[in-house]
Amino acid sequence: MLEVKNIEARHGLLQAVRGVSFSVRKGEVLGVIGANGAGKTTLFRAITGVHPDMTGSVTLNGQDISTLRPARRVAAGLAMVPEGRRLFPDMSVRENLQVAGEHGRRGDWTLATVLDALPALKPILKSLAGNLSGGQRQAVAIGRALMTNPNVVIMDEVSLGLSPIAIEGLYESLGQLKASGKTGIVVVEQDLRRATAFSDRIICLLEGAITLEGASGELSHDDITSAYFGLKAESHEGSAAHA
Amino acid sequence: MSVSRFQYERWTPAGLRTVWTAAVVLAALAAAPIVLPATAVEKLTTLWIYVLLAVVWNLLAGFAGLVSVGQQAFFGLSAYLTLRLVEWGLNPWLALVGAAFIAGAIAIPISFYALKLKGGEFAIATWVIAEVVRICVMFDPLVQGDTGNSLIALNAYAPDLRREVTYWLGLAAMAGFLVLTFRVLRSKIGSAAQAVRDDEEAALSVGVSVMQTKRIIFVLAAFGTALAGSIWLASAITFLPRTNFGVQWTVFMLFMVLVGGLRTFEGPILGALIFFVLQETFSSYGVWYLFGLGFIAILFALALPDGLWGLIRRKRGGDLLPMGTLLKQQASGQDA
Amino acid sequence: MLDAIIQGVLLGGYYAILAAGLSLMLGVTRFLNLAHGDLAVLAAYLVIYLVATWHLPIVWAIVLMLPVMGLLGWALQAFLFARTMKGGFLLPLLTTFGLGAVIQNGIYGVFSSDVKSLGNFIGNLAWASWKLPFHISVGKLPVYIFVAAVVVLVSLQLLLSFTKLGRAMRATTIDEEAAELSGIDARRIQRATVAIAMVLAVLAGAALAMRSLVNPYTGPTQLIFAFEAVVIGGIGSLWGTLAGGIVLGIAQSLGAKISPQLFQLFGHIVFLAVLWWRLKGAGSLGLANFLRSLKGGRA
Numbered sequence: 001m002l003e004v005k006n007i008e009a010r011h012g013l014l015q016a017v018r019g020v021s022f023s024v025r026k027g028e029v030l031g032v033i034g035a036n037g038a039g040k041t042t043l044f045r046a047i048t049g050v051h052p053d054m055t056g057s058v059t060l061n062g063q064d065i066s067t068l069r070p071a072r073r074v075a076a077g078l079a080m081v082p083e084g085r086r087l088f089p090d091m092s093v094r095e096n097l098q099v100a101g102e103h104g105r106r107g108d109w110t111l112a113t114v115l116d117a118l119p120a121l122k123p124i125l126k127s128l129a130g131n132l133s134g135g136q137r138q139a140v141a142i143g144r145a146l147m148t149n150p151n152v153v154i155m156d157e158v159s160l161g162l163s164p165i166a167i168e169g170l171y172e173s174l175g176q177l178k179a180s181g182k183t184g185i186v187v188v189e190q191d192l193r194r195a196t197a198f199s200d201r202i203i204c205l206l207e208g209a210i211t212l213e214g215a216s217g218e219l220s221h222d223d224i225t226s227a228y229f230g231l232k233a234e235s236h237e238g239s240a241a242h243a
Numbered sequence: 244m245s246v247s248r249f250q251y252e253r254w255t256p257a258g259l260r261t262v263w264t265a266a267v268v269l270a271a272l273a274a275a276p277i278v279l280p281a282t283a284v285e286k287l288t289t290l291w292i293y294v295l296l297a298v299v300w301n302l303l304a305g306f307a308g309l310v311s312v313g314q315q316a317f318f319g320l321s322a323y324l325t326l327r328l329v330e331w332g333l334n335p336w337l338a339l340v341g342a343a344f345i346a347g348a349i350a351i352p353i354s355f356y357a358l359k360l361k362g363g364e365f366a367i368a369t370w371v372i373a374e375v376v377r378i379c380v381m382f383d384p385l386v387q388g389d390t391g392n393s394l395i396a397l398n399a400y401a402p403d404l405r406r407e408v409t410y411w412l413g414l415a416a417m418a419g420f421l422v423l424t425f426r427v428l429r430s431k432i433g434s435a436a437q438a439v440r441d442d443e444e445a446a447l448s449v450g451v452s453v454m455q456t457k458r459i460i461f462v463l464a465a466f467g468t469a470l471a472g473s474i475w476l477a478s479a480i481t482f483l484p485r486t487n488f489g490v491q492w493t494v495f496m497l498f499m500v501l502v503g504g505l506r507t508f509e510g511p512i513l514g515a516l517i518f519f520v521l522q523e524t525f526s527s528y529g530v531w532y533l534f535g536l537g538f539i540a541i542l543f544a545l546a547l548p549d550g551l552w553g554l555i556r557r558k559r560g561g562d563l564l565p566m567g568t569l570l571k572q573q574a575s576g577q578d579a
Numbered sequence: 580m581l582d583a584i585i586q587g588v589l590l591g592g593y594y595a596i597l598a599a600g601l602s603l604m605l606g607v608t609r610f611l612n613l614a615h616g617d618l619a620v621l622a623a624y625l626v627i628y629l630v631a632t633w634h635l636p637i638v639w640a641i642v643l644m645l646p647v648m649g650l651l652g653w654a655l656q657a658f659l660f661a662r663t664m665k666g667g668f669l670l671p672l673l674t675t676f677g678l679g680a681v682i683q684n685g686i687y688g689v690f691s692s693d694v695k696s697l698g699n700f701i702g703n704l705a706w707a708s709w710k711l712p713f714h715i716s717v718g719k720l721p722v723y724i725f726v727a728a729v730v731v732l733v734s735l736q737l738l739l740s741f742t743k744l745g746r747a748m749r750a751t752t753i754d755e756e757a758a759e760l761s762g763i764d765a766r767r768i769q770r771a772t773v774a775i776a777m778v779l780a781v782l783a784g785a786a787l788a789m790r791s792l793v794n795p796y797t798g799p800t801q802l803i804f805a806f807e808a809v810v811i812g813g814i815g816s817l818w819g820t821l822a823g824g825i826v827l828g829i830a831q832s833l834g835a836k837i838s839p840q841l842f843q844l845f846g847h848i849v850f851l852a853v854l855w856w857r858l859k860g861a862g863s864l865g866l867a868n869f870l871r872s873l874k875g876g877r878a
Contacts, residue, residue, distance in 0.1 A: 050756055069766075070759035079760075086757035088750050099750050102743045103762035148762050310668055356851070359858050362668060363611045367806050368854060371847045374803070378844045490799060494676045501673045530684040537680025541659065544674040548666045 001026045001184050002078065002152040007056035009039075009046040016042040018208040020056075024152055027181035031199030031216060032188045035228060039208040040188050041083050044154050048080045049073050061151060074104055079150035083157050083188075085141040089130025093121060093140050096129050097147050104148025108182075114143045118173055135166030142173070152184035159191060167191075171198060192224060206230045253429070258564050269418055276407045284410050288478050290519045291413035292471045293499060295420055297511035297518075299467035300496035302424050305506040306433065307460040308440030309358075312493050313369030316353075316376045317465045318472035319488035321346040323380045325476055326392055330385055335396040336408065339473040347466030354461045358454060370490060377488035391483040394476055409477040416470045425508065425564065427463070436460055498536065502543050504552030508564050513552050582715045583836045587829030589718070591808075592725030593786045594824030597801060598808040599735060600779035602820050605809070606752040607772040610660050613675035616802030617682040618777060622648050623784035623793050624686050627695050637700055637785075644781045652777030656770045679798060686795040697788040705789070724786045728821065731782065735775075735817055748772055752815070800843075807850040 002024040009017040016039045024030045034040050045051035047058050049070035058066045058073075065073045088096055097111055115122050118139045124132065129140055138158055145153050155174075159167045171194065178185060178198070189195035196202060196216045204212035204227040212219065212227030225231075276284045296314075304310045324342035329335050353372060360368050386392055397405050427433050435456040438446040447453055476482055495518065503514020521539075525532040547554060601615045612618075622644055629640035659678070663670040698705040701720070708716040739745035747768045750758040755765050787793060787801065804827065812823025827846050834845030 048760060050760065069764070070756075071762050071764040074760065074762040082757065082760060086754055086760070088753045088757065090753060091746070091749060095746055095749075099746050099758075099763065100761040103747065103764075105762075144761060304669065310672065312672070356855065360854065363605075364810065364854060366611075366668075366672070367803070367810075368851065371803065371807070371850060375844065375847050375851070378840060378847075381840065494680070497669070497673050497676060501669065505669060530687045533680055534684040534688060537677040537684065540673050540677030540680070544663050544666065544670045544677065545659070548663075548670055 001061055002186075003057075003059040004047060005057045005059075007043060007046055007054060007058075009042050009051055009054045011042055011053075016208050017046060017054075020205070020208070020210055022203055022210070022213070024184040024186055026151070026184055027178075028201065029178055029185045029187060029199045031195035031202045032186060032205065033190075033192055033195050033202060033224070033228060034205035038205040040205055041156060043205070043208075044080060044156055044186075044188065048078060048154065071103070074148050074150070077105065077149070077151035078154075079104070079145040079148045079152070080154040081138075081141045081145045081156060081158060083160070085137050087129040087137055087140055087144070090128065092126055092128055093132070094125040096140055097121075097143050100144040100147035105150075107149030109146045109149045111147070114146050117146070117176060118143050120169070133166075134161050135163065135169065138162060138166070138170060139173070142170075146177075150183060152186065154186040154188070156188045157190065158187070159189065159194065167194075174198070192228070196224070204228055261564055269414075272414055273411065276410050281403070281406060284406050285478065286523065288406075288410045288413045288474065289522075290515065291410075291417040292474055292478070293495070293515040293519050294512055295413075295417045295467060295471045295474075296492070296496050297499035297503065297515040298417075298420055298424055299464045299471070300493075301500045301505065301511040302427070302467075303460060303464040304497075305500060305511075306428060306440065307436040307457060309457060309461060309464075310362075310366050311357075311369040311461075311464075312366045312490065313371070313373035314464065314468045314496060315488050315490060315492040316369070316373035317346045317350065317469040318475070318492050319373075319380070319484065320349065320376055321469035321472035322476040322482050322487050323383070323386065323484075325473055326385060326394060326482060327383070329394065329396045335394060335399075335477075336412075339412070339477055340470075343466060343469040343473045346469035346472070347462055350462045350465030351458070353465075354458045358457050358461060370493075373488060373490070377484055380488070381484050386482070386484060389483075389485060391481060391486075393481045395480075397477065397480060405477075409474060412477065413474045416467075416474060420467050420470075421512075423463070427460075428508065432456055432459055498540055500550075501540070501548075502550055504550030504554075504556070507550075507552045507556065510550050510552035514550065517551070580833070580836065581713065582717075583832040584829055585715065585717055586721065587832035588825050589721035589725045590828030590832060591821065591823075591825030592721070592728035593783065593790065594804055594808040594827055595728045595821040596724075596731055596779055596786060597783035598805040598812075598820040598824055599732065599817065600776035600783070601802075601805045602809045602814065602817070603735075603748075603772055603779075604776045606815055607748050608656065608660065608664075608769045609755075610664065610671055611675070612660070612776075613672065613802060614678040614682060614798070615776070615780065615805060616800070617679045617798030618648070618651075619780040619784035619787065619801060620793055620795070620798045621682050621686060621784070622777075622781040623697070623788040624690055624695065624795075626781070626785050627697055627788060627793075628690070630697065630700050637697065641781060641785050645778050648777040648781045649774040652773040652775075652780075653770045655777075656773035660773065661766065661769065683795050683798060690795070692795060694792040694794045695788065696792045697785065698791075701789055720789060724790065727782065727786070728824075731779065732817060732821055739817070744768070744771060804846065807846060811850060811853045 004023065005021045007017050007020045008015070020043055022030065032040055042051060046054040049065075049068060049072075056066070057064060060073070060076050060078055063076055065076050065078065068076065088099070091099070094111075097114060101111060120136065120139050121143055124136060129137065132140065142155070142158065158170060162170065174185070174187075175198075177183060187195060187199060196219070199216045202212070202214060202216045202219060202224070203210050204224065206227065207230070211230065212223060272287075275287070279287075300314060303314070321342045324345050325335070325338045328338035328342055333341065357365065357369055357372065380386055381388060435446065435452070438449070439453050439456055443453055472487065475487070499514035499518045500511050501514070502517055503512065504510025521536065525535065543550070597616070597619060601612065604610055604612050604615070625647075626637070626640045626644055629635045629643065630637055635643070659674060660671070663674045704720050707719040709719065710716050739749055747758070747763045750761065750763055751765050751768045759765050787797075808820055808823040808827050810823065811826050812819030812821070826849060830849040831842050831846040834841030834843075
């Protein structure tokens with residue numbers, strides 16, 4: 001569904017993303033892990049069109065969206081819950097959702113269905129987004145992305161800054177989204193345990209390149225940590241024997 | 244194993260050639276009034292004023308990032324102060340130069356206010372300050388409201404002498420500021436200013452005294468603009484508040500610097516030359532000339548944002564005068 | 580002195596219309612249009628032309644100019660302003676000054692330097708007034724313009740608060756990138772905003788031409804006043820442009836009462852003082868923010 005080939009992106013003079021390729025199928029959850037500064041956010045900013053300095057191709061459902069403006073990519077079915085949420089603080093929760101609904105695609109996700117999926121939003125519809133707690137804001141951000149009826153939604157560091165209880169609630173809602181099987185989800189996560197538990201497949205980024213790729217059930221803890229930190233695995237035979 | 248040494252080079256061969264050429268040209272220009280006809284001398288004086296204004300505005304806005312739309316405050320203030328000093332009995336030539344110094348000094352208290360502002364607010368605030376200065380100046384009965392006044396005291400001198408001294412004053416001011424700007428840009432202040440322009444917080448964090456740097460550049464620019472204003476008065480004799488304090492001076496400076504090439508040393512000089520040629524050739528067309536000038540400005544903003552020197556620079560692969568420092572790597576003689 | 584204050588308040592109405600357009604553009608496109616005053620003057624000249632030469636009734640002339648200038652605004656944003664945004668702060672400056680020069684001298688070239696006014700075409704409205712107690716007389720025209728300003732601001736408020744376009748404009752003002760990620764085509768919204776700003780410029784220009792005289796070079800002065808009103812009232816606030824305009828108008832009128840030259844000077848001093856006050860520790864508080872904090876919500 002979403003196919004990304006050979007993305008290279010620069011951050012000023014620094015090569016932040018080097019030759020990254022991956023794909024996400026309908027209903028699949030792809031986990032993206034990597035330390036801070038590994039290039040995760042730059043990669044997804046490039047894929048959504050917000051980062052201008054990029055080469056490579058991005059294809060969604062067969063349509064080449066590599067050169068489209070971000071709003072056009074949303075219209076094609078690619079949504080992102082950006083790092084830091086980036087809500088409109090002077091607008092109410094309802095307006096934050098409305099704006100995305102008015103300018104995104106038509107589909108099953110409407111204000112009513114989004115509120116069903118994220119019931120925490122129901123009592124705070126009239127509140128200004130700037131006055132909410134971290135967990136509430138994250139829910140609004142996810143709701144806003146859903147309102148555009150995406151085929152693929154990218155969640156960039158959604159558990160960042162949230163309390164453990166809020167994270168639990170969050171992943172419960174995401175679990176329902178995953179269960180519906182209609183959307184491809186990319187989860188960019190710092191929490192390795194969560195990422196492997198929630199995702200079908202994992203890719204690990206280090207210094208802008210993919211160091212590990214595989215089904216989350218088949219990757220061992222050692223595989224992951226060595227890919228994460230860039231350590232050379234001592235013996236693959238050894239770790240395979242442990243799996 | 245070879246050990247690399249680095250050598251600091253602040254001059255390039257092209258740079259040295261340029262400086263020698265410039266010195267020769269300057270000497271020739273200084274001797275010029277002896278051979279040239281009166282109108283040529285007057286016109287060249289105007290050119291010196293344009294170059295001075297362009298170089299100074301580039302220093303302020305291009306290198307230090309202080310985009311002032313109110314430099315005309317000092318341009319007109321210097322002219323007014325000249326008239327005032329002459330009224331109090333001072334010799335007109337001394338008054339012209341003294342007024343510039345006083346105007347530059349007035350920039351110091353102004354800077355304590357203005358430099359706290361940034362971006363659009365700084366730009367408009369400087370424009371408003373210029374208007375405030377103009378209105379205050381117009382309260383002086385010497386200025387006679389919109390009618391203005393003239394530097395009649397200069398008529399005491401023979402026209403040729405007056406013309407030549409004005410010319411030399413202009414040439415000296417321009418050359419002086421070219422040298423001064425060059426030295427400043429290559430000094431600690433220059434790199435500090437550029438650091439502040441690019442990222443003020445980062446500059447602060449490496450110990451750059453931001454306010455000090457900005458103030459020095461602001462006052463220098465005010466002084467330069469004031470000198471230009473004095474020389475303009477000496478050349479034109481008449482002082483009209485709305486003309487000498489008009490925002491069109493800023494527009495001309497903006498035009499020269501952007502058409503020539505922002506943030507380069509050579510750019511404003513080129514821009515001033517172009518502006519001078521345009522003025523001389525087309526200003527007789529009056530309003531339609533100014534219309535065309537605005538049109539050209541828009542074209543440059545769209546098509547050539549780096550200015551003409553930016554274009555030349557790209558073709559040449561570098562500037563005539565080096566603004567930075569080159570590191571030359573030399574391997575030591577040890578390895579085989 | 581009371582009538583100076585009243586005059587000042589009413590003058591604020593005109594400033595609000597001019598300033599609102601400038602403020603909207605500044606927020607949504609982050610572009611400071613220094614030619615805004617010149618565009619209002621251009622609109623005034625065109626209205627006068629339609630009225631004087633083609634004998635159109637004033638209202639018709641104004642209504643006709645609204646879509647014309649709106650379209651011009653759309654084109655300016657699409658082909659000119661948007662292209663200069665990548666050049667940092669200086670390119671937009673050069674562009675708008677250049678545009679201003681083109682407009683000012685174009686008007687002069689076509690219409691000559693005669694001062695013009697709509698005052699001749701509105702009958703006694705130009706000088707009619709109501710007599711109030713304490714020997715105060717209040718001009719009818721300024722009151723009508725003030726009422727028009729309030730109507731305009733209310734309409735803009737309704738647009739921003741309750742329409743799809745308005746929400747998109749607010750979102751783009753707050754965070755252009757996040758707006759794009761929500762599916763909003765920021766470029767389209769910005770073009771629409773400049774079109775709206777030009778519509779406001781027509782109304783402001785007509786008001787100016789009715790109240791007083793216009794000449795081809797009036798633009799920059801009006802632009803300064805508009806910017807002063809925006810800053811005094813608080814950048815980013817719609818009703819702040821009215822509050823700022825009123826404060827500016829009062830300062831100017833009080834100055835004029837003492838001496839004609841003090842009209843502009845008092846306004847400038849209040850502007851510079853408000854800027855200073857904000858820096859000194861009131862943070863980024865403008866009048867509107869202050870009023871807003873009193874109400875406990877967003878205007």
